[in-house]
Amino acid sequence: MKNIRPKLIELFKQGYCTPQIARIARTISEASATIHYNIKKLETEGAIRTYKAVFDYKNIGEGFCVYLFVKLTSKAGADPDTIVTEIARYGEVESADLLAGEWDMILKVRTKDQDDYYDLLKAILAREGVEKTSSLISLKQVKAEFVLL
Amino acid sequence: MKNIRPKLIELFKQGYCTPQIARIARTISEASATIHYNIKKLETEGAIRTYKAVFDYKNIGEGFCVYLFVKLTSKAGADPDTIVTEIARYGEVESADLLAGEWDMILKVRTKDQDDYYDLLKAILAREGVEKTSSLISLKQVKAEFVLL
DNA sequence: TGGGTGTCTGAATGATGTTCAAATATCAAA
């Protein structure tokens, strides 16, 4: 047994998918070459970043979902942009946005359970430049990545 | 000119993509049929919900991103689950989660600009069962749908 | 009206997904 599954999940989280040109052509009754032309245009324009899979996160062991607010220290220890980008790089982070107001950023985080979340939270709090955080646990995920669950 | 672009964006938001089996097989040095077998298994297990595109939302006219908190009225006018599901159905809503605490749900919403957002907000506030809302505007999107921007 | 650019299309080709039967691996019960 080669345990391909985790490798596939890893690859599909960011890409390794492609449009179904023939199916789209049938769906909207256009020539296959026309669809191809328009998709390539979207890609070269930069409108499409990637093609990827959307998972049933409970099924792949990432059923615990939290919105995490982060406040950075005001004094210039490290560059805020650098900190934010580094935190966003964690594999558990689905999305990261900068805010104005009481909190500097909001993260959407997915882990297996509360214990794994606590480990990640400790790692983030330990970072230079992070002052405090606040966690908002999702009780039920109704929609994610534009897909109804 | 047939204006295929918006139709493609519509379709790609939820699906009409498929895995690149041959590329994956080359990447992790396995037989193509093996990859095919494992992907089908993931699909029948329900681990994969769909394959879709991730956009540069600024590019497709959805550059304005807001986290919207919603508090529902406690009195039983309409079923909370129904309201939540209906609100989640708006095309502008990327994600919707139920919360515990001061707010009942958090939405991630994408619109072209502030004006369009205001229209959507009015529509949501006008709904039976919605008591109040609070909007948190994203100043900068660092990561979305597991993809760094 | 005319030319330049962008878009659409059918047909040919090369690449890819899919299927299948056989080989191999896994695991639990005897």
Added chain:
DNA sequence: TTTGATATTTGAACATCATTCAGACACCCA
């Protein structure tokens, strides 16, 4: 350890699809 039932892997054959290209067509502006 052996056995058998089940799950996984694999190469080869086949069906389907993405891609390319040249020509037709549409659009825009001077």
